Amino acid sequence: MENKKQTEAPDSPPAPAGPVIHVAPSPHSYSTSLTTRRMMLDVLMATAPLVIWAVIQFGVGALIQLLVCVVGCVAAEIAFTAMRGRCPMKAVKDLSAIVTGVILAMSLPGTAPWYVGLIAAGSAVGIGKVVFGGLGQNIFNPAMVGRAFVVICFAGALAAGAYEVPADPDADTIDVVSRATPMTVLKTGAEAPAVPEASETTDSAGADEDDSGVSITSLFLGNVNGSIGEVSAIACLIGGLYLCLRRTAAWEIPLGVIAASAIVTVLVGLCGGGAGLSLLDFLGYHMFGGAMLFGAFYIATDPVSSPITPRGRLIFGVGLGLFIMLFRMMSAFPEGVMFAVLMMNAIVPLINRCTIPTPVGGPAGGRK
Amino acid sequence: MTALSDIPGKGSFPRGVHPPEGKLFAENSAVEIPPQPAKVAIPLLQHTGAPAESLVKIRQEVTLGEPIGKAGGFISAGVHATITGKVGKQGVCTLPNGRHVSMIPITAEGDQLEGQALWDDCFGGYWPTEGLEQYSHEQISQAVGDAGIVGLGGAAFPSHVKFARNEAKPIDTILINGCECEPYLTADYRLMLEAPQPIITGALLAARAAGAKNVIIAIEDNKPQAVETMAQAAGSSGVKIAELHTKYPMGGEKQTILATLGRIVPTGGLPLDVGVVVVNVGTAAAIARAVLRGKPLTHRIVTVSGAGIANPKNLLVPIGAGYAELIDYCGGLRDNAVRVVAGGPMMGFTLGNLDTPVTKGSSGLTVLTASDIKQAEETNCVRCGRCVDVCPLNLVPTKLALASKHEDWDLARRHHLTACMECGCCAYACPASLPLVQLMRVAKAKMPRD
Numbered sequence: 001m002e003n004k005k006q007t008e009a010p011d012s013p014p015a016p017a018g019p020v021i022h023v024a025p026s027p028h029s030y031s032t033s034l035t036t037r038r039m040m041l042d043v044l045m046a047t048a049p050l051v052i053w054a055v056i057q058f059g060v061g062a063l064i065q066l067l068v069c070v071v072g073c074v075a076a077e078i079a080f081t082a083m084r085g086r087c088p089m090k091a092v093k094d095l096s097a098i099v100t101g102v103i104l105a106m107s108l109p110g111t112a113p114w115y116v117g118l119i120a121a122g123s124a125v126g127i128g129k130v131v132f133g134g135l136g137q138n139i140f141n142p143a144m145v146g147r148a149f150v151v152i153c154f155a156g157a158l159a160a161g162a163y164e165v166p167a168d169p170d171a172d173t174i175d176v177v178s179r180a181t182p183m184t185v186l187k188t189g190a191e192a193p194a195v196p197e198a199s200e201t202t203d204s205a206g207a208d209e210d211d212s213g214v215s216i217t218s219l220f221l222g223n224v225n226g227s228i229g230e231v232s233a234i235a236c237l238i239g240g241l242y243l244c245l246r247r248t249a250a251w252e253i254p255l256g257v258i259a260a261s262a263i264v265t266v267l268v269g270l271c272g273g274g275a276g277l278s279l280l281d282f283l284g285y286h287m288f289g290g291a292m293l294f295g296a297f298y299i300a301t302d303p304v305s306s307p308i309t310p311r312g313r314l315i316f317g318v319g320l321g322l323f324i325m326l327f328r329m330m331s332a333f334p335e336g337v338m339f340a341v342l343m344m345n346a347i348v349p350l351i352n353r354c355t356i357p358t359p360v361g362g363p364a365g366g367r368k
Numbered sequence: 369m370t371a372l373s374d375i376p377g378k379g380s381f382p383r384g385v386h387p388p389e390g391k392l393f394a395e396n397s398a399v400e401i402p403p404q405p406a407k408v409a410i411p412l413l414q415h416t417g418a419p420a421e422s423l424v425k426i427r428q429e430v431t432l433g434e435p436i437g438k439a440g441g442f443i444s445a446g447v448h449a450t451i452t453g454k455v456g457k458q459g460v461c462t463l464p465n466g467r468h469v470s471m472i473p474i475t476a477e478g479d480q481l482e483g484q485a486l487w488d489d490c491f492g493g494y495w496p497t498e499g500l501e502q503y504s505h506e507q508i509s510q511a512v513g514d515a516g517i518v519g520l521g522g523a524a525f526p527s528h529v530k531f532a533r534n535e536a537k538p539i540d541t542i543l544i545n546g547c548e549c550e551p552y553l554t555a556d557y558r559l560m561l562e563a564p565q566p567i568i569t570g571a572l573l574a575a576r577a578a579g580a581k582n583v584i585i586a587i588e589d590n591k592p593q594a595v596e597t598m599a600q601a602a603g604s605s606g607v608k609i610a611e612l613h614t615k616y617p618m619g620g621e622k623q624t625i626l627a628t629l630g631r632i633v634p635t636g637g638l639p640l641d642v643g644v645v646v647v648n649v650g651t652a653a654a655i656a657r658a659v660l661r662g663k664p665l666t667h668r669i670v671t672v673s674g675a676g677i678a679n680p681k682n683l684l685v686p687i688g689a690g691y692a693e694l695i696d697y698c699g700g701l702r703d704n705a706v707r708v709v710a711g712g713p714m715m716g717f718t719l720g721n722l723d724t725p726v727t728k729g730s731s732g733l734t735v736l737t738a739s740d741i742k743q744a745e746e747t748n749c750v751r752c753g754r755c756v757d758v759c760p761l762n763l764v765p766t767k768l769a770l771a772s773k774h775e776d777w778d779l780a781r782r783h784h785l786t787a788c789m790e791c792g793c794c795a796y797a798c799p800a801s802l803p804l805v806q807l808m809r810v811a812k813a814k815m816p817r818d
Contacts, residue, residue: 359761
């Protein structure tokens with residue numbers, strides 16, 4: 001359907017002065033509160049707490065990573081859209097490439113070289129979005145497509161060990177970025193390499209606030225190692241709640257993810273799989289550690305790759321939570337969010353098909 | 369003293385939207401009566417159903433209220449002369465919805481009923497709420513049919529058909545629709561303020577005709593004065609007033625029934641399937657006039673409003689008057705007017721020709737300026753789900769629009785395309801400016817019938 005065209009009333013002669021009236025189909029009234037661009041701006045605003053904490057925790061490197069990813073995404077959008085023969089500037093104007101860039105940057109480790117970010121950005125927007133037809137047409141979350149591509153291509157740069165910056169042996173305190181990520185700690189138990197005093201982190205139940213412990217408080221605030229955007233649970237919660245209140249993100253998805261993951265975590269913990277931690281600590285590790293909250297509020301809620309009805313979204317969230325825990329517990333990777341999101345994205349068309357809402361008054365049929 | 373009562377429904381329905389009400393333009397303008405027009409063009413089809421058949425010949429002289437067209441079937445309605453004068457050559461006119469229909473022109477000659485006399489003839493005098501038992505169901509239905517009464521709320525369904533008795537589907541409630549949920553329109557509101565008595569009488573007569581025990585008048589809560597006047601007029605007659613939450617489309621009969629009575633009309637069905645008949649307040653007043661005074665439907669109140677008209681007003685006009693004359697009476701279009709809509713901004717039809725006649729279903733004219741409308745370019749659907757969140761019928765408009773674009777009729781059927789009532793909530797809420805309603809209309813027109 002092309003743009004609404006302005007046409008003069010067919011019978012009216014050209015008036016020397018006075019109003020020019022045109023015809024158009026109803027409705028003639030529009031909600032002014034929301035545009036697609038506004039939704040993208042909302043997401044960018046919601047990432048502000050993440051970016052701020054990332055810079056505090058990881059320094060200027062985080063900013064460079066952000067810049068590289070955003071520039072890479074915008075450049076890829078322009079290049080691929082032009083290749084498709086469409087207007088590239090129109091595609092960039094809706095800010096979705098910038099949003100993808102920010103989310104992608106937040107999901108990468110601070111230690112990743114610049115070319116990793118660039119290639120991730122290129123494949124995220126180019127292969128994950130534009131090739132499908134541009135905004136609104138992609139099946140998979142573009143940021144996760146990009147990240148998955150570099151996880152496999154540059155396995156060393158995104159492995160669990162790559163997160164750890166070698167510690168300065170002469171320093172008095174252990175820098176946060178030289179420690180293993182919380183998920184790695186859970187996965188590998190006390191044998192996390194290159195981390196002094198790592199053994200103390202896993203067997204102290206209800207760990208106190210000491211230099212080497214990864215306490216729940218640290219996880220909540222973000223005083224841990226990890227991808228630059230995922231570390232601070234509280235930043236994710238603040239931004240995430242903002243998105244939910246603005247209705248830019250559907251609340252059913254984070255609810256489903258967190259609830260399902262929490263239940264699985266508690267069950268695993270009760271069955272003795274709690275890595276030696278108390279049940280509450282184990283729950284805290286999984287909820288606040290890793291990309292759980294970042295994924296639940298920022299990645300999974302991408303409207304294009306998630307279902308369209310509230311019921312479908314809840315199912316999506318629950319499935320995502322289950323998959324995240326499955327990958328975290330059973331796979332070789334310490335973190336499960338990225339592949340879980342991609343799996344659920346693939347299932348979304350099926351979810352949409354199975355959750356077609358019944359109209360008020362029953363299904364249409366028979367009478368035409 | 370007030371008859372506000374507990375209603376079985378919750379007073380609202382899920383989803384829907386809240387467009388800016390725009391009622392301030394005309395809600396405080398008492399109904400005015402412009403001078404009767406020199407010419408009227410009375411369409412033979414201004415109702416749902418079969419067209420009326422002409423009863424008159426060219427150059428025949430007719431008086432106000434004389435039948436000039438008889439019903440062309442059971443689901444049809446007759447038409448009457450709305451001014452005194454001479455019949456012209458039967459022609460064709462274009463209705464606001466784009467249909468070309470036959471019309472009978474009448475040129476005014478002789479004395480016309482005007483001004484206060486016309487108002488008193490339509491709405492003035494005494495309207496009893498007691499002693500209506502003397503009118504039988506058959507008498508009432510006959511009088512309503514003879515008067516050519518159709519739903520004045522917009523759908524223009526012949527009213528006598530609604531009162532036809534059906535053993536299998538008895539009616540227990542008459543719901544009088546005073547919601548007027550479309551922005552800008554205030555015709556029903558002014559009627560409720562200025563002439564509540566004939567509405568009550570008409571409601572009671574409608575209940576007798578349908579065999580209903582309950583009569584409820586539904587009014588949105590943004591019209592507290594109307595609730596007051598109607599409650600006073602209802603007095604101890606047994607008519608209840610239900611104050612409903614203000615939301616669009618509360619005035620859509622399925623939503624009104626859901627909000628007032630908590631009953632769900634089946635998709636593709638009618639209110640009579642749940643034992644209800646819905647009647648607009650203007651129709652109720654016309655029913656009272658037809659049964660008690662034997663007068664046909666010849667005039668109605670229309671609102672001319674919007675930021676693009678010089679002086680917004682509510683007018684009592686004869687059916688068949690041209691919209692151009694109403695616009696002139698209201699001071700003309702302002703220079704910033706860009707769209708002239710017959711009806712309200714959510715579901716109204718734009719006029720391409722201002723000589724279109726006022727019909728029985730016309731509730732008003734809304735003149736919109738550039739800042740009222742959005743002429744944004746359509747962007748990609750990001751599946752945000754806003755349309756799903758607001759659709760009062762719980763459909764998935766974005767999928768229906770997709771089905772329309774790709775002519776995927778399986779997809780359209782799976783998502784219940786035919787249940788859509790084109791209320792406009794989805795397009796109202798869409799952040800990508802997709803013309804959802806238009807796409808669905810096109811799909812409905814193109815979709816092959818089973």
